[in-house]
Amino acid sequence: MRILHTGDWHIGRTFHGHATLDALRGVLEAMTAQVREHDVDVVVIAGDVFDSAAPAPACYTLLTDALAALRDAGARVIVTSGNHDSAARLGFQAKLLRDGIHVLTDPRAVGRAIEIEDADGPVRFYGIPYLEPAIVRSVWPDVELRTQAQTMAHAMGLVREDLASRPGRSVAIAHCFAAGVEVTPGVEREIRQGTLDVVPLRTFDGPDYVALGHIHGRQQLEDRVRYAGAPLHYSFGEQNKPRGSWLVTMDAAGLAGVEWLELPVPRPLKTLHDTFDALLSDPVYAEYENAWVAAEYTDPTPRLEPMRALQQRFPFCATVSHAPPARPSDGRASYAERVSRARDDVELIDAFLTHVRGGEGVTDAERELIREIIDERVVAEASA
Template sequence: MRILHTSDWHIGRTFHGTSTMDALAEVLGAVTVQVREHDVDVVLVAGDVFDSATPSGAAYTLLGDALVALHETGARVIVTSGNHDSAARLGFQARLLRDGIHVLTDPRAIGEPVTVADADGPVHFYGIPYLEPAIVRQHWPEATLRTQAQTMAHAMELVRDGMRQHAGRSVAIAHCFAAGVEATAGLEREVRQGGLDVVPLSVFDGPDYVALGHIHGRQQLSERVRYAGAPLHYSFGEQHKPRGSWLVELDADGFASAEWLDLPVPRRLVTLTGTLDEILSADNVVAHADDWVCAIYTDTLPQTEPMRRLRERYPHCAMVQHQPAATSAADVRSYSERLRTAATDTDRIEAFLEHVRAGHGPTEREAELIREVLDDAVRAEALV
């Protein structure tokens, strides 16, 4: 059996104020092509289908179009809810969907699999929606569910109970932050990296494959436990992470292989660092005029209207930051230390300018103006 593992579509998310709907529609169209080309039997979407608990009408339309297109390839589609989704809104029409499209959002049904058979027998798919302990503990009052780890461990016990009742191979689908995940800037916006939110890898023992969502970059925690990541780059912190999905194959004995399938990137993301003039150089413009650009300019002083100047050359410049290059002196001595050792008002002003300019003190002209102002102040005090 061939399974395509995707996650974190985030339909409706914007990228620095720009809609991503058209780009996502293009990428999901490429997913459909891959499903057909690789004779995929089951497509999994491991949570965060929408970016908001209250999706727009256009977001529902895009989801509907994507699910119908995938279904028309002949594949079964299994969708679970993530922390960005409203389980009620995502799952309200589950009973109305055509045969072969399954939306699993009810925590009380975790142990009840969706079963798909192939020549080697049945494969049971156990969908675990995102489980917020404070919300779902009402369903299992006998269990202690204070943390995400405890809650996911309980859910996986329900999965293993289901596995004991349903002979055959098994796949679990979940949405959480698992231990062993690389902590990068591409982590979810709301992920808290304290111990309470981390689910140990051992929790997922049992199924032949575990399809995880929640992390936006491709990650392999073990041969049979993986994250597929998001189909689009949703932040500059993700720009170097590939976009795609896992093509997982099960044979008669269980997990057989997993192959990464790259997806197209509608518009590349690039971070350009240097002085503003360097970033605006002709070579950079030729190479990146059509890219999403994050510009980090290192001039000592803030430049006038940097975003306007950047967008004249880079129409898709989404972000600009001023980060003056730090000097070794600024790295060694803290602002408070420089203030403590300042003997004069001139020293204090220079310390302040070094602090706010990442180690760069006043220019020669600024130093002259500082001396003039301080001399005028001294003369005024002498006349009082």
């Protein structure tokens, strides 16, 4: 059996104010061509299908077209929800989808496998939607679920219980932040927000392959535990990370091999760091004139309307920043630096309190109270 592992499509996300739907459509068409070329049997999409809980109508059209194209290419499709998705909106039409397309968003179904047969028998696919601890406590009231690690451990325990009752080849699909992963610069706070915390790698013991989503760059934590990353670049922090999917091969004994399939990059990304005049005139930068550009000019003083001038040479210049040589530091982090380093909402509040209290951050008791308030907010927003 051949399985294509993808995820983090983020349909509807903009790139510095520019729409990405057309670029993503082209990349997904290339993915569909790979499904045909490699005779893929199953495509798994590991969460964050949409970029927001309330996507625009055009986003639904793109998803419908992409899922239908993958099915027409001969593959079964299994989709799980991520933290960016609204599980209710993504899953509302699950029962109306054509045969061979499965959308898994209900935490109550965790541990129930979708079985797909090949010449060697069944392969069981266990889809685990993104599980926010504050929301799923009502699903499993007898289990302590205060962290993402506890929640994922319980979900994988249900998967292993089912596997123990009927051993065989299996694939788990989940959306989380696993231990050992390298975060993507520029999106780290997003990755960690909403009490999303680290899940130990041993949590995923059991299945032959674990298809993870949530990290935008390709990552291999073990041979059998991987992230495929996003199919499109959504941040300059991702500019040097390849785009593609994992092609997973299963034989009669289990995992037989994993191969990386590159996807096209519609428009490359490049950060340019030089004086303003050099950026405008140096021929060394000619190759980036049709790329997405993040310009950093190093002049001692800021320029007036630098974007207008830079876009004369780089029409797709998306950001510009004044980056003069750093001055000697007194060793104390500024408030802005502490905020930029915050990885989740608790650390953001801690940075603020450290600033207003003159260096004293949150206490352990305050940290626990803040987490409870954030959890209550997450539940309220989910039920609104």
